[in-house]
Amino acid sequence: xxxxxxxxxxxxxxxxxxxxxxxxxxxxxxxxxxxxxxxxxxxxxxxxxxxxxxxxxxxxxxxxxxxxxxxxxxxxxxxxxxxxxxxxxxxxxxxxxxxxxxxxxxxxxxxxxxxxxxxxxxxxxxxxxxxxxxxxxxxxxxxxxxxxxxxxxxxxxxxxxxxxxxxxxxxxxxxxxxxxxxxxxxxxxxxxxxxxxxxxxxxxxxxxxxxxxxxxx
Numbered sequence: 001x002x003x004x005x006x007x008x009x010x011x012x013x014x015x016x017x018x019x020x021x022x023x024x025x026x027x028x029x030x031x032x033x034x035x036x037x038x039x040x041x042x043x044x045x046x047x048x049x050x051x052x053x054x055x056x057x058x059x060x061x062x063x064x065x066x067x068x069x070x071x072x073x074x075x076x077x078x079x080x081x082x083x084x085x086x087x088x089x090x091x092x093x094x095x096x097x098x099x100x101x102x103x104x105x106x107x108x109x110x111x112x113x114x115x116x117x118x119x120x121x122x123x124x125x126x127x128x129x130x131x132x133x134x135x136x137x138x139x140x141x142x143x144x145x146x147x148x149x150x151x152x153x154x155x156x157x158x159x160x161x162x163x164x165x166x167x168x169x170x171x172x173x174x175x176x177x178x179x180x181x182x183x184x185x186x187x188x189x190x191x192x193x194x195x196x197x198x199x200x201x202x203x204x205x206x207x208x209x210x211x212x213x214x215x216x217x
Contacts, residue, residue: 030204031162032056032082038112038122040207042092042101045153045166049186049194050175051092051101052153052166054204055110055135057122060085065138069172070095070147077138077171081157081164089153089166090124090139091174095146098178099128103189106211110135117217119143124150127217138171148172 035041037058045052063079080088092108093100099107108126111118118125120142124133131144139150154168179186179195186194207214 030164032087032157032164033162035082035087035164037086038110040110041204042207042210043166043202043204045198045202046169047175047194048196048198049190050178052089053092053110053124053135053207054089055087056082057086057088057136059136061088061136062138065140067138067140067149067171069149071172073172075171077152080136081155083159083162087155087157087164088135089155090133090135091151091153091169093150093174093178094126094128094131095141095148095150095172095174096126096129096131096144098174098181099126100178101207101211103211105213105215106207107215109207109214109216111216115217125217127215130217 035054035056037056041054043052043054044050057080061080063085065077066074067077068074080086094108101108107128108124110123111125112122114121117130118132120132120134122136123142124135124139126144129145131146132142133139133146133150134142138152141149149171151173152170153166154170156165156167157163
């Protein structure tokens with residue numbers, strides 16, 4: 001696990017609406033109760049170019065899941081946060097060939113329903129090579145060639161204020177390989193600041209608003 005600077009991200013009361021940037025004097029929060037169930041929400045963390053999924057599974061996630069990285073390092077995922085322990089977050093970079101959501105297209109997303117190529121409901125499915133991950137159990141691999149779970153984004157929840165904060169990552173990070181593979185594209189998209197650490201706030205929005213086309217299989 002790598003501990004990083006605290007990130008407090010904000011969103012409108014309905015986070016499925018078009019993205020809103022923080023005010024000049026931001027309140028710096030996202031309330032767990034405002035996160036809609038079974039919808040793809042996306043934000044960038046811990047770097048400007050590294051996308052993540054924020055999901056409300058609509059039911060409690062399993063706690064204390066034992067997982068392993070591709071290099072056989074063990075770790076324990078502690079489950080979801082929020083009043084129902086249903087809110088989770090993961091890197092949206094597929095652990096197989098690093099497919100990820102771009103502004104133009106996304107081959108990876110959360111699927112609430114089963115499909116012809118997906119016999120599991122409520123999974124994160126990458127249509128590039130059909131890797132499927134269980135977000136209720138630390139994004140463990142259910143099917144396909146992925147060699148490890150998606151890296152988890154560690155969340156903290158303040159029960160008094162209902163605020164959710166991203167505070168770090170857990171599991172098999174692929175950020176260095178991601179930056180090397182997509183170096184030119186990311187430099188163009190982020191004006192050379194793809195590796196800039198996220199600090200203070202970021203935008204949370206629906207994948208439908210972020211991405212022009214989603215490939216579903």
